[in-house]
Amino acid sequence: MSCWETIGDYALRSVGIGERLLPRDNFTLCQQITLIGSGLIWNVYFGVLAMASGFFLAVAVAMGKAARSAWVRKPSEWFILVFRGSPLFIQFFFAYFFFLNLKSVSPFFDSLTSAGLGALIVLFLNTAAYSGEIFYGALRTIPKGETEAADAYGFTGWARFRRIVFPTMLRLAWPAYTNEAIFLFHATTLVYFSGFPAWQQKGDALYYASYFADKTFNPFVPYPILAGYFILLTLVIIWLFGVANRRLNRHMPQELRRPIRFRPNLIR
Structure with missing residues (x-):
């Protein structure tokens, strides 16, 4: 089988398109690159949807934590504490078995036990908590002169906020x-190594890398391929967020603009 035939058979296998059976022996480099790249579709799916939806909850949580009313502030503080204070790996396990119990109550909750929805909810809540704390810190550092100028011009309520x-x-x-976005995409590799099972071997990039490492007893081929894919994904994220950062700072003098720097979280 040529490499082009391998790509045609396995490029979309992780989403159920193409060859159903995984290769069993005589693994080629093309097979490993193709299948691991196919699994990356799920990592991008989890990361994009969790980041896009978690952004709005993060803003709401940040505003809630900055509120004067304890009835609004305390739920936001506890939400951040729970999801930042517990490991993401444990959150996946807890959520899966919680959704499994709901499934036993009613078939309506059946979809929650799938990684495509259940794990996405966990990532959504987790990134909302971390991003909410980031936004809250930014709220605390807004120059007082800007808010005073807004008050002087008569901006109040929604207009002042917007x-x-x-x-x-x-x-x-x-x-x-930006660093939170990078970590979130990296954290998507935990989905199929926690409670959520892969259905019909439709896993993410790490799932296929582990499959090849187990079959060949050689982790020095699939895992570097996996790392290379995530390095490329990280560079794309940095570029996209860098474009947005320049847009947000377009009115600032050049010397005051804050460039994007990659600062990975070593412990989370």
């Missing part, structure tokens, strides 16, 4: 939020 507070908060938080 035109003054939110853009400044986003600009200040964006470099740290």
Whole structure:
């Protein structure tokens, strides 16, 4: 089988398109690159949807934590504490068995035990908690002069938040939020190694890398391929967020613009 035939058979296998059976022996480099790249589709799926949906909850949580009312502030503080204080791996396990119990109550909850929805909910809540803390820190560092100028011009309520507070908060938080986005995409590799099983061997990139490592007893081929894919994915994220960062800071003098720097979380 040529490499082009392998790509045609396995490039979309992780989403159920193409050859159903995985190769059993005589593994080629092309097979490993293709299948691991196919699994990366799921990592991108989890990362993009969790980041896009978690952004709005993160803003709400940050505003809630900054609120004066304890009835609004305390739930936000506890939400951040629970999801930042517990390991993501444990959150996957807890959520899976919780959804499994709900499934036994009613078939309506059956979809929650699938990784495509159940694991996505966990990632959504986890990134919302971390991003909420980032946005809250940015809210605390908004220059007082900007809010005083907004008050002087008569901005109140939603108009004040939309035109003054939110853009400044986003600009200040964006470099740290970029690192959160990078970590989130890396964290998607935990999905199929926690409670959520892969259905019909439709796993993510790490799932296929582990498959080849187990079959060949040689981790020095599939895992470097996996690392290479995630390095490329990280570079794409940095570029995209860098474009957004320049857009957010377009009105600032060049010497005051904050560039995007990659600062990985060593412990989480």
